[in-house]
Amino acid sequence: MxxxxxxxxxxxxxxxxxxxRWGRPIAPIVFGVEEATLSVLKGAFEAVAALSGHKLAETDPELGGNCMVFFFRDWSELLEVPGLDGLLPDLALLVPRLQAGGANQYRAFRFDAEGAIKAAFVFLKMDAALARLPAEELALAQVVQVFLLWSERAFRDRSxxxxxxxxxxxxxxxxxxxxxxxxxxxxxxxxxxxxxxxxxxxxxxxx
Known part of the structure; x- marks a missing residue:
């Protein structure tokens, strides 16, 4: 490279x-999956954390879970998640835009005063394309994409x-x-x- x-x-x-990059330990929390998939995601976080040398945590003292991963079937479900609009103030505008664009995933980040990552939100609409992926592949790809603030185009053409x-x-x-x-x-x-x-x-x- x-x-x-x-x-x-x-x-x-x-x-x-x-x-x-992250300026604090990552405390992941996952919504909308079964226990088997949850363990796969946990393993992906642990693998990338070991690779990077960055720490994971059970909770973040300020935010609780600071890396939230949501699995769902339709973007409109996000509008029904209690308190999510407080974390993502533009949620009501974002959902129609993602629906119109046919998106099946979206990531948002929050930063501390210095500009380091302090929170990440991953949204995965489990359409046919994502559902075909093995759980290990889906999990590792998503975890990699939240460990750093990559360009929007970074993995558009190559995984x-x-x-x-x-x-x-x-x-x-x-x-x-x-x-x-x-x-x-x-x-x-x-x-x-x-x-x-x-x-x-x-x-x-x-x-």
């Missing part, structure tokens, strides 16, 4: 570079995952980038594209 490819992964659609020996794994270059991104020497937030060079320098050869 070149510095230019890394830079593209954090360049916003409207232009401008923005890198952010962060690969298959190896019949197992779903992170692409080696994405795994290497996540590991580098959580190097404590690097800032948790960066708006200068030179951050891509610093990330590149910390990636292992071959990543």
């Amino acid at each position: 070149t510095p230019q490819e890394i830079e593209a992964l954090f360049t916003r659609e409207e232009g401008g570079f923005l890198f952010a 962060p995952l690969a298959k190896a020996g019949g197992h779903i794994i992170l692409r080696p270059e994405i795994a290497g980038l996540i590991r580098a991104a959580y190097d404590p020497v690097l800032p948790a937030v960066a708006r200068d594209p030179s951050q891509a060079l610093r990330l590149f320098a910390r990636m292992e050869p071959g990543s």
